[in-house]
Amino acid sequence: MLFQLLAYLRFWLRSGNAHGLHSPFVFGLYTSVVRHTGLYKAYAAVEARRQQLLSSPGSISVTDFGAGSHTGAGRQRRVTDIARTAAKPPHLAQLLFRLANYFRPATILELGTSLGLTTAYLASADSRSRVVTFEGCPNVAGVARETFAALQLRNIDIIEGNIDHTLAPALAALPAPIDFAFFDGNHRYEPTLRYFEQCLAHRADHSVFVFDDIHWSEDMERAWETIKAHPEVTLTVDLFYIGLVFFRKNQPKQHFYLRT
Numbered sequence: 001m002l003f004q005l006l007a008y009l010r011f012w013l014r015s016g017n018a019h020g021l022h023s024p025f026v027f028g029l030y031t032s033v034v035r036h037t038g039l040y041k042a043y044a045a046v047e048a049r050r051q052q053l054l055s056s057p058g059s060i061s062v063t064d065f066g067a068g069s070h071t072g073a074g075r076q077r078r079v080t081d082i083a084r085t086a087a088k089p090p091h092l093a094q095l096l097f098r099l100a101n102y103f104r105p106a107t108i109l110e111l112g113t114s115l116g117l118t119t120a121y122l123a124s125a126d127s128r129s130r131v132v133t134f135e136g137c138p139n140v141a142g143v144a145r146e147t148f149a150a151l152q153l154r155n156i157d158i159i160e161g162n163i164d165h166t167l168a169p170a171l172a173a174l175p176a177p178i179d180f181a182f183f184d185g186n187h188r189y190e191p192t193l194r195y196f197e198q199c200l201a202h203r204a205d206h207s208v209f210v211f212d213d214i215h216w217s218e219d220m221e222r223a224w225e226t227i228k229a230h231p232e233v234t235l236t237v238d239l240f241y242i243g244l245v246f247f248r249k250n251q252p253k254q255h256f257y258l259r260t
Contacts, residue, residue: 007215011240015257025248026237026256033098034239034260040101042124043094049147050090050117053083060139079115079143086114088184088212092241093121095260096182096210099244100125103208105179110134111163111195112184112212116144122182123153131156132170134163134185164191167198177204184212192223200232209245214238228255 018035021027056079063075088096100108100122106129108122113135123131133156135141141160148156159166163185171178181199186192192211199209214224224243228236237244238257 015259017259030258033102036098045151046120049150053115054080056080063137083115088118093118097121097125105129107176107179109178109181113144113158116147120147120151120153123156127155129155134159134166136162171202178202178207180208182210187213187216187220189219189223196227205247205249207247211243214243
């Protein structure tokens with residue numbers, strides 16, 4: 001993964017930490033959420049489910065509508081391999097939990113359910129929230145449903161099928177704006193921008209959009225730069241593995257690069 005190594009070097013050279021942060025909003029977000037090191041009760045339950053998946057003897061047939069896997073995995077995959085390579089690692093999934101816990105979104109969208117571990121973290125932040133998650137593969141969605149049942153999470157709606165076809169009608173049916181969206185459904189330039197534009201029409205000024213793997217490839221870096229330049233975007237935070245996008249009014253456009 002030479003590209004990612006070089007991308008991280010570029011990021012490291014331009015990034016910093018809380019020292020010198022002149023934005024009170026970003027300072028609070030960074031110190032209270034990004035760099036938070038405490039434990040929440042929800043962590044243990046989701047990580048116990050992760051261990052179950054990592055030790056699963058089962059295999060499923062996978063339909064992949066995205067950019068594929070860096071590991072070159074085929075259609076028939078062991079559940080343990082998906083949990084090991086495709087599921088978000090604990091430190092990133094728990095960061096998403098803390099973001100949802102901090103902003104208290106009522107409506108959360110997740111583009112890319114996988115085995116449901118990240119979904120579970122987002123849903124566990126507040127049982128009053130509604131999480132709408134999209135998964136292209138029915139067999140993967142089936143395992144995710146088992147995750148939600150095992151964790152007794154009842155505030156999740158999972159929508160199966162190609163996001164290219166399911167996102168627009170799901171957005172049209174939303175009764176309220178998107179408060180929080182996590183984009184992890186397709187690691188290519190054109191779909192990422194298309195999903196962003198579709199969700200943009202349903203955002204509010206307080207909305208938070210989170211993009212996964214913004215330095216995964218040249219395509220994703222280009223998508224991230226295009227999103228940053230969008231006129232409705234006023235603030236972004238590049239954490240290397242994920243990027244945060246805000247639409248806060250009455251502030252100059254700013255971009256931050258912060259180490260986790």
